[in-house]
Amino acid sequence: GDSVTQMEGPVTLSEEAFLTINCTYTATGYPSLFWYVQYPGEGLQLLLKATKADDKGSNKGFEATYRKETTSFHLEKGSVQVSDSAVYFCALKAAGNKLTFGGGTRVLVKP
Amino acid sequence: DGGITQSPKYLFRKEGQNVTLSCEQNLNHDAMYWYRQDPGQGLRLIYYSQIVNDFQKGDIAEGYSVSREKKESFPLTVTSAQKNPTAFYLCASTPSGYNEQFFGPGTRLTVL
Numbered sequence: 001g002d003s004v005t006q007m008e009g010p011v012t013l014s015e016e017a018f019l020t021i022n023c024t025y026t027a028t029g030y031p032s033l034f035w036y037v038q039y040p041g042e043g044l045q046l047l048l049k050a051t052k053a054d055d056k057g058s059n060k061g062f063e064a065t066y067r068k069e070t071t072s073f074h075l076e077k078g079s080v081q082v083s084d085s086a087v088y089f090c091a092l093k094a095a096g097n098k099l100t101f102g103g104g105t106r107v108l109v110k111p
Numbered sequence: 112d113g114g115i116t117q118s119p120k121y122l123f124r125k126e127g128q129n130v131t132l133s134c135e136q137n138l139n140h141d142a143m144y145w146y147r148q149d150p151g152q153g154l155r156l157i158y159y160s161q162i163v164n165d166f167q168k169g170d171i172a173e174g175y176s177v178s179r180e181k182k183e184s185f186p187l188t189v190t191s192a193q194k195n196p197t198a199f200y201l202c203a204s205t206p207s208g209y210n211e212q213f214f215g216p217g218t219r220l221t222v223l
Contacts, residue, residue, distance in 0.1 A: 032210040043117075043201055043214035044154075051210065089153065093210050097142050097161060098169070103153040 002027045006090045006102035014110055015082055021075040021105045023064075023090035031092040033057075033066055033073040034099070038087045047075075047088070080109045114138065115215035117202050122220045124196075132187045132218045134202035142205040143185035144212060147171060147198045154201065160185055189220065196222045 006023045013019060025031065032051045036044040048057030053068035064075045073090060090102040115136045124130045134143065142161045146154040156169030160179040174193025179185055185204075189196045199219050203212040 034211060036214075041217075041219075043115075043216045044203075045214070046211050049211055097159065097205060098144075098156060099154075099212055101153040104151075106151075 002031070002092060002094050002100040004090050004092055004100055004102035006088075006105050008103070009087075009106035010108055011105060012108045012110065013080060016079045017109075019075075019077045019080045019084070019107065021088055021090075021107070023073045023075065023102060025071050025073065025090075025092050027071075027092055027094045027100075029094055030068075031094040033064070034091045034093070035062070035064055035073070035075050036089040036091060036101075038089065038104070040086075044089065080107075082109050082111055085109045115202060115204055115213060117200075117215040117218050120216065120218060122218055124220070124222050126222055127191045129191060130189050130196075130220065132189065132200055132202075132220065134185045134187065134215060136183055136204045136215075138204060138206065138213070139182070140204035140213070141182070141207045143179070144203040144205075145169075145175075145177065145185070145187045146201045146203065148201060148217075149198050157187065157200075196220060 003026045034049045035047040037047045038044045048059040050057040050066035056065045062077045087104045087106045089104045091099045118133045144159040145157040155171050158177040160166035176188045201217045202215040
């Protein structure tokens with residue numbers, strides 16, 4: 001079945017550091033890929049998405065590129081802020097309407 | 112404002128009691144979903160509904176029930192048969208023809 005694997009956290013880094021969260025997937029066909037962010041005590045917010053190979057999703061300084069050859073969708077940000085502290089989820093949607101989520105990666109940015 | 116509302120934000124119940132969590136959306140979305148999130152873990156799908164009066168089991172439906180009598184409402188009942196009901200419950204919806212899901216703020220259920 002479909003699955004998403006993302007790096008375990010927590011990831012702790014200083015303000016203005018470079019952030020990378022790895023995400024790889026297994027799916028049949030050509031899934032759409034997503035990154036969601038969850039702030040403490042809240043629901044998930046869509047951060048960015050990509051629907052086909054080589055697409056780059058971007059939002060709020062975050063970027064991720066759909067790499068079909070490596071089945072990956074790594075999330076990057078060049079200079080993080082304290083306000084980026086959250087849990088980040090990688091997800092895919094293959095056939096049907098269901099999303100498959102990774103386990104989440106907690107990011108803590110220190111001033 | 113358009114959006115997905117879940118109420119209440121915090122809910123406490125005694126063991127053995129059924130409890131119903133509310134999820135309402137005014138976005139005119141066709142599909143709605145219920146997820147469970149446990150501390151430090153990802154989301155697991157409980158039930159989903161693509162149209163009114165129809166719903167399907169997700170990966171962890173045992174001990175839960177749902178109804179979809181109106182397009183905008185998808186309540187989840189946590190029954191006494193659910194062995195470990197304490198968790199954070201998230202509702203989501205999707206408009207027809209879209210891939211992404213939009214989430215509500217969640218309800219934290221604690222069973223004492």
